[in-house]
């Protein structure tokens with residue numbers, strides 16, 4: 001980072017002044033929320049697994065130096081500002097690329113599409129690009145409807161697929177009600193129970209959509225055989241199976257796809273759609289992908305190849321960056337690293353649970369995606385604050401607030417994990433000490 005440029009973008013105004021601007025011009029309730037939690041801090045410098053705040057959370061306190069175990073749900077799979085990604089973006093700019101024109105064909109989109117097809121399970125080989133995860137989920141549901149000529153969708157209670165049109169319809173009622181956005185053909189059933197899907201099927205169901213590991217829903221691990229059974233149920237009724245790998249895909253579990261060996265190594269399910277977002281951007285340039293089987297292409301695009309478009313989705317710059325990211329993250333050595341780190345991390349978290357059974361219930365996860373479930377919501381939220389104060393950034397699951405979700409960047413080293421585990425342990429101990437007083 002060049003110091004003269006850093007000053008231009010980071011720490012331009014005092015934190016208090018920026019908070020006031022945020023409240024006045026962006027979102028006052030959000031600024032208040034963070035203040036209420038005593039976390040009125042703004043991200044500043046970031047590099048690798050670390051993120052610094054501009055200032056401390058209170059006047060005269062030093063800036064927090066946080067190990068980012070949120071990773072923004074996988075956006076920072078490669079940590080902050082990975083040098084190869086930064087170089088690729090700079091090279092792509094210097095090499096003559098810009099956004100490109102979405103109405104025209106694109107060299108970069110073709111190359112990225114080819115790489116994705118190579119990495120996809122089964123015969124999934126076509127990709128439609130977007131900017132956000134929600135947009136790519138909307139695309140998958142929209143295409144399922146075109147293919148099946150049916151309207152309905154079954155999703156999991158507590159699941160989260162985004163806040164856009166169809167994606168919002170798949171989610172929990174609290175997010176839909178304020179926007180008067182609820183249709184009976186979109187149904188929710190408990191995650192992990194194949195019978196509940198079977199029982200919800202009617203003639204009008206186009207698709208079943210699931211996160212392979214529901215993240216917002218509490219980092220849930222489905223029972224063995226669940227996805228296989230869901231696949232069979234969908235096949236029996238001509239229903240499309242959409243797997244949302246926005247958080248769990250791209251190597252997060254130590255396997256490239258969670259649905260294809262990442263949950264149970266011998267369970268390799270081929271869905272009809274795989275949707276990616278977040279990590280597709282490598283933390284640098286937004287991109288999401290909706291990949292699907294070739295038979296679906298005909299149903300959507302045959303009559304009109306322009307029936308679905310996205311002006312900035314699949315831009316040339318984003319595709320060049322994502323191609324580099326895929327090369328890094330699909331490398332077997334990289335995936336082995338995630339597996340190894342995942343084993344260390346999982347063991348460490350389970351030990352912390354054993355040491356704190358008075359407040360902790362379970363650590364569950366795969367690879368570097370873990371949930372730490374507390375006996376109640378209060379302990380989960382207070383532990384989150386206490387752990388952040390120890391320098392580990394993490395958060396509770398939005399739809400299962402008794403569980404903290406912990407997703408370190410996939411580039412973490414053993415020493416980082418030891419540091420993270422010791423800070424989590426300290427955060428929990430300090431909370432317990434305060435509660436005893």
Ligand SMILES: Cc1ncc(COP(=O)(O)O)c(C=O)c1O
Pocket residue numbers: 073131132133134135137160161162163211215216244245246247277278
């Ligand atoms: C599993 C999952 N799917 C989809 C989305 C939506 O992505 P976006 O916020 O980019 O629209 C999210 C976002 O958190 C997510 O976690």
